[in-house]
Amino acid sequence: MPRDKIISGDSGGVEDESYNMSLRPRTLDECIGMGDLLEKLRISITAACQRDEPMEHVLLHGPPGLGKTTVAYVIANEMGSTIKTTSGPALTRPSDLIGILTNLEHRDVLFIDEIHRLPPAVEEYIYPAMEDYKVDFIVDSGMHSRTINLQLKPFTLIGATTRAGLLSPPLRTRFGITHNVGFWDESELLARCRMTVGMLKVDFDEDALKLLADRARGTPRIANRLVRRCRDFTQVRSDGRLTIDAVENALALEGIDPLGLDELDRRFLRTIIDIYKGGPVGIEAVAATLGEETDTLVDVVEPYLLQVGMLARTRRGRLATGKAFEHLGFAAPRRDESLFDDNSAD
Ligand code: ADP
Numbered sequence: 001m002p003r004d005k006i007i008s009g010d011s012g013g014v015e016d017e018s019y020n021m022s023l024r025p026r027t028l029d030e031c032i033g034m035g036d037l038l039e040k041l042r043i044s045i046t047a048a049c050q051r052d053e054p055m056e057h058v059l060l061h062g063p064p065g066l067g068k069t070t071v072a073y074v075i076a077n078e079m080g081s082t083i084k085t086t087s088g089p090a091l092t093r094p095s096d097l098i099g100i101l102t103n104l105e106h107r108d109v110l111f112i113d114e115i116h117r118l119p120p121a122v123e124e125y126i127y128p129a130m131e132d133y134k135v136d137f138i139v140d141s142g143m144h145s146r147t148i149n150l151q152l153k154p155f156t157l158i159g160a161t162t163r164a165g166l167l168s169p170p171l172r173t174r175f176g177i178t179h180n181v182g183f184w185d186e187s188e189l190l191a192r193c194r195m196t197v198g199m200l201k202v203d204f205d206e207d208a209l210k211l212l213a214d215r216a217r218g219t220p221r222i223a224n225r226l227v228r229r230c231r232d233f234t235q236v237r238s239d240g241r242l243t244i245d246a247v248e249n250a251l252a253l254e255g256i257d258p259l260g261l262d263e264l265d266r267r268f269l270r271t272i273i274d275i276y277k278g279g280p281v282g283i284e285a286v287a288a289t290l291g292e293e294t295d296t297l298v299d300v301v302e303p304y305l306l307q308v309g310m311l312a313r314t315r316r317g318r319l320a321t322g323k324a325f326e327h328l329g330f331a332a333p334r335r336d337e338s339l340f341d342d343n344s345a346d
Helices: 014-023 037-051 068-079 094-102 120-132 186-200 206-214 220-237 244-254 263-275 283-290 294-307 322-327
Strands: 058-061 083-087 109-113 134-139 146-151 156-161 177-180 311-314 317-320
Touching (some): 014 186, 058 068, 068 083, 068 156, 094 120, 094 134, 120 156, 186 220, 206 244, 263 283, 263 317, 283 294, 283 317, 294 311
Parallel strands (some): 058 156, 058 177, 083 109, 109 156
Antiparallel strands (some): 134 146, 311 317
16 A cells, blocks of 8 residues: 655645545556556566566556546555655746655655646756656856755656647656556446445446446546435435436536536537637637636547547637537538648647
């Protein structure tokens, strides 16, 4: 069991994090899905343990809520080591990072969430730390300046990011294992819902659980949240058992529609369709109209809408697809299909 130590920052917020921690698998065997990542990790961890070395540095990228933090905790647990977690924006000065690095013990895991937001001045210190387990820093200035070389204990850096494209090439290439954590399929989400009702000791009907998995927007964190919301609902409104009727009513109250879209997803699409005639429109304009942060829309809202084909991202801006028009009850748009030709992944 790792001695979990949270230094600062985590995307979930304090209460969310404690709930998430309690629902997180702790070993590779308990983990669901993740494609071939778990097998790769199993081999790397076993090999590293046999050599009494730290595991290779790991970069995990993908939308929020799909399992990046969980994997970091599982790696630390399987290595029998301590995990220390921080985030890119929390490391404002080189000394913040150096303080953490010099406190790492042999084979510890350092998890940096939102690693694409590391300030460049801090990032520079990460390179030699990752490669040679050392940091060189300059104290004083002018003729009194001198370089201090610090040897670090061998450790594993696990970086998580929602925007792999924003990572500088020198940083990206220093990770030995890079994995894209994608949206979960229905059977994986069903397995997650089953795990969650088991952990929370909730009675359920099989078809109710399938409905929850179906509405979870491909995201295990949302599956967990929906199970908790439905548990509250049935506890207060009926006998506490998740039945299909109860789940349907609870999801309607949460504003989750038949495709799993929530209120923000629908407001986003409706804005593009209604105000910008379906697009193309720049993401900043949509964000300003909605009064939301551009980053929230890019990281949280867009990936799933792109995945289910409701949104297209082109050089000229965002386009709502015919599927989005239909889903929100708008008449199909008449427009030039060449608009969709210049897809870009900006
Ligand atoms: P991220 O760091 O990508 O935002 P998390 O690691 O916090 O996502 O995952 C969100 C939740 O999904 C976790 O609290 C956990 O309950 C569940 N989860 C993630 N990965 C797995 C997995 N491989 N197996 C089972 N549950 C998982």
